[in-house]
Amino acid sequence: MSLDLPLVWAGIIATAVLLYVLLDGFDLGIGILFPFAGSSAEQDVMMDSIAPVWDGNETWLVLGGGGLFAAFPFAYAALMPALYLPIILMLLALILRGVAFEFRHHGRARGKAFWTAAFAGGSVAATLAQGLVLGGFIQGVTLQGKAFAGGPFDWLTPYSLLVAVGLLAGYALLGACWLIWRTEGELQVRARRWGWIAAGATAALLAVVSLATLFVHPRIAVRWGFEDGAFDFAKLVPLLPIPLLGLVGLGVVALGLRRAHHATSLVGAYLVFLSGYIGLAVGFFPNIVPYGMDFRQAANADNALGLMLAGVAVLLPAILGYTVWVYWLFRGKVGGDAGYH
């Protein structure tokens, strides 16, 4: 039996990145919504609702980076220098918001105010940086051989800025949906309003980003049936479920927001993200460094991939198992009397 190891690993890394976006997305979203909270006590509840799980959520980002290093070293070695500044910005922003979980509770008046701002600012900056990374990635990376050969600001274009703002709206939506699920009372009412605004912004920006992608990147447009002004409906048909999934997701979000129904809106938002994620993947697969390196060219040696797959086969089910258990343990509404430290 011979396993297509690079393909399996492309699936694993793609799943890790998706899980990161879905899980840390609402963590970052809560930071984005932080300045709009009604009171410091509300901010405490918002933070407490993710405090037990944010660390585990962010670990998927470590797996995304570490996994890319380990499974697709050539992609890692080309993408990281190409996206140097937004990656560093993301790391610094994640540091500031990460330490805020603890520091905010130990600071006195000024300290608390500073770390409240750091949590919000760090979350916004990390999200924008991730959007710039994504935008820069979709635009493509200049390569010479397998090494990055472009300039330091290649990633900075109107398109990548648009993607960054779109991600900001999307994470805010995830954060609002999470709060609807996990809080009650005034905060939940507020979260519903945030949810409506974020859902509208997400829908609009998703549409704009999708169109911009087709216009700016002809290579992606070809996959969707647009070529040299001509349009091939037959190419689009098999892909239609992807945007449909996004529309269904938006409908579910609206349903959940109307009734403030448990996790319904969060599930809907997840469907929207899933649709965007698959839609992008269709645009550049099998490239792992668009548009000059596919995942096979970037893959690590088979013996390394095989060894790691053996580890994953044992460890990943365990990770998923105890992650689900921890979420289950901390289920339920988080009240305003949840004092910390």
Added chain:
Amino acid sequence: MDLDALILSRLQFAFTIAFHIIFPSFTIGLASFLAVLEGLWLATKNEAFKSLYLFWVKIFAISFGMGVVSGVVLSYQLGTNWSVFSAVASPVIGPLLAFEVLAAFFLEASFLGVMLFGWKKVGPGLHFTSTALVAVGTLISAFWIISANSWMQHPTGFTTLPDGTLRAVDWAQVIFSPTFPERFAHMVLAAYLTTALVVGAASAWRILRRGPDQEPRLGLRMAIGMFAIVAPLQLVVGDLSGKEVLYVQPAKLAAIEAFWETRTEQPFHIAAWPDRAAERNRVEISIPKLGSLITAGSISAEVKGLKDFAPQDRPPVFIVFWAFRVMVGLGLLMIGLGAWGGWLLWRTQGPEYNQPFLWAAVAMGPAGFVAVISGWIVAEVGRQPYVIYGVLRTADAVSPVGAGQVSASLLAFMIVYAVIFSVGVLYILRLIAQGPETPSAESDEPPGNPLAAGAKEVAP
């Protein structure tokens, strides 16, 4: 890639990893300490152990958080700044780092949530299990990262392909490279000592301020036990590790001891001012013949000097020589502190009543961190000019990024780390100054924790 980007990238890596290593070297020990405290509490029902646990777990949470966020940086920085290293070395050490993430990071992060927030959500047995799993996670993490580092110090079990990338041919030799066992033991003992020194200092400070209550007495005595046993053991393990350097990295050994000539009866330099340009020590205070004895076990043993290596193959001498002396000097002081404390326990009414000892314990509080960073400098700077010893030079490993970008990022890291480090240390010192709450002063509130009181049992 220009020289400036290389130097800046090295500075950035050194800075970010030296900052990072402070926290794991504390939290590896602290996690084990917390597991022991909780285990003792469950076994003896002595509330003092619980109150110590609740005190140290807050400090653990701060330190662990800082370790996590500074660690994320490292998993990306290999690519942003050392992309050639990544492409060349990943086929061999990629799996090691992936296993660290999969086997350790998720375990630590998930059960840390239970440890901090789960007091009323899980029973005592499961809570203790969570603490123990976090402790195990820190040790697994140390295992894989030291495995990768040991391989970079003394690479075995691989081959080089025509395109310059490496391939593993024997995973057992890669993971358990010959110097790995000693390095792993050395690192874990260093982490335990570092934690014991902080616990000892905090307990001593508390006793000096407010008298010998039960909690700080327990903390102090547990710390003394660790000094007395682990510090001498560390000397033995460190010596074993050093003996291997003689064979696998003779240039590093020559730098550690500032030997320039290859000869028998090498002197031992207590202090020296090595000058690379002049290829000699400008000033030295030495004991004749002792150098050969310490490093090779015999006065008549021939030990290589730096002049045996081409100038471009020599590591920096001054910093390696002095970092080694700082590490060993502090290690000897730790042994002394352990012996002193042990003697006080044995022959007097107790170390709690000896003011000079308590002040010495306070003064030694940061010694573990300094020793860890010094030891790390010896290991890493001593390996230069290679990043993978004998295989890949540091200068050839750097990313194709410009000096402008790297100086911007280095500056940003320095500012952000300066802020979070000073604030983090301030908050930790504040907690230490407050000290653990005595059980009598404790209210019925759930132990120090958050969601416990707030979350209602509502099905999702």
